[in-house]
Amino acid sequence: MSASIGIIGAGFGGLAAAIHLAAKGYRVTVYERQSMPGGKASEITADGFRFDTGPSLLTMPFVLEDLYDAAGAAAEERVQLAPVDPICRYFYPDGTVLSAHADEGAFEQELRTFAPGDADTLRRFLDYSQRIYELTSDIFLFNSLGDLKSLLRVRNLPTLLRLPQIDPFRTVHEGVQSYFSDPRLVQLFDRYATYNGSNPWQAPATLNIIPYVEYRLGGWYVRGGMYALVRSLAALAQRLGAELRYGSDVERIDVTGGRVRGVHVDAAFIPHDAVISNADAVFTMTQLVEGKEKRKQRYRELEPSCSGLVFLWGVRGTEPEPAHHNIFFSEDYRREFDDIFERLVPPADPTVYVSITARSDPAHAPEGHENWFVLINMPYLTKGNRDTDIDTIRASVLDRLRRSGIDLTGRIVHESVITPLDLERRTNSNRGSIYGISSNSRNAAFMRPQNRVRSVPGLFLAGGSAHPGGGVPLVLLSGKLAARGVMRKEAFQG
DSSP, rough: OOEEEEEOOHHHHHHHHHHHHHHHEEEEEESSSSSSTTTTSSSEEETTTTEEOOOOOOOOHHHHHHHHHHOOOGGSSSOEEEEEESSSSEETSSOOOOEEEHHHHHHHHHHHOOOOTTTTTHHHHHHHHHHHHHHHHEEEEEIOOSSSHHTOGGHHHHHHHHHHHHHSSHHHHHHHHOOOOHHHHHHHGGGGGGGGGGOOTTGGGGGGGHHHHHTTSEEEETOHHHHHHHHHHHHHHHHHHOEEETTTEEEEEEETTTTEEEEEETEEEEHHHHHHHOOHHIIIIIIIIIOOHHHHHHHHOOOOOOOEEEEEEESSSSSOOOOEEEEEEOOOHHHHHIIIIIIOOOOOOOOOEEEEETTTTTTOOOOEEEEEEEEEEOOOOOOOOOOOOHHHHHHHHHHHHTTTTTOOTEEEEEEEEEHHHHHHHHOOOGGGOOSSSOOTTTHHHHOOOSBBOSSSSTEEOSSTTTTTOHHHHHHHHHHHHHHHHHSSSGGGGO
């Protein structure tokens, strides 16, 4: 009889793991505490508006295609992707606006007017970003780091000897600033550190890999919204034989006789040969696994990523300037990150991200209206900042939009709010973090919890808080790596 695998959480990582394992004949049960799949990537519909609550852009689509191929998915089971152009529109406090085009030539041409001195720099910077990707992707993205023997394979040695070329000893900001002279472009490319919830003045410049992924590999919109991808993967997992149990809150992972034996759900013990947790890694290792306090403390000491505050606004009327994806930058970016990561308070002058899927899918809002997903970065939760002053933050967001010529006074006909505390309570994310663990250290890639928990045979981790990191493609890869770990002969050995 095939092995029985329990998966905690039906987020992207858990669903990917379920698909890979079920496709290989494993008996898979997914336990999801919510009434629907997706985790942070959920969906809200209200008053005729539809909103995604999580990620809004898909990169590295070949990772998704690999997952679909593993499942033997037919064309009608796969989501449709549409390229996004511009990938993002940037609004600056000085009134200037920049459209970052998916086409590199068009982006360069835009820069010749916006920042003539840096127009020719774009290609050099993306070459640098691509070099980091080519040196790191095989080791740090597509394979697990939890095995030194795997890391030191002969084919990896040339890369390990060239580690200085992945720029681990400078910060993101230092790397970006060494290329661009215009502070607005420095601010633009510094922003990519936030893709995994980190501080560009602390995170290693290795994260400058992200612009290559977005500009040269492309940014894509999932037709119907990102939640259409959740539905697609959940249906595939079930079609392959995986059981998805909603409203099932795992209370404890059973570790008896030195290895995982199963899970306790609703006061009942359910045996499994291995368990993959798609729940937050810190929550998993401190709340679900009984064990030594010293081990739990190591996980508690990992710095969480930033959190976020989300306004879901149904807006009457349309604005000509915003694109599908938009950033409204703060006046003082360094101060903003000091607020978030040093002072651990909501930023006084926040950068505002706005996604309007109705620009690509008009059915997501009533006629003559738009659905605005509005996100600002927030500090992770501490004892002193658990109460969010929503009214003050809303006012600062509306003021920032007004300074860019967008006045929403009297036009917001629907509002839903997701606070850091909501994230912590609904998804068990560590201190309300969006991306699990921050990358605010030079050895960030090695500090992130690995997919195989060596100290607990039979336990594996998947999701944005585990290797290789946050963002839809990396979370899908984490599910694949966790599933691959289950399939290995030595998976359950101490």
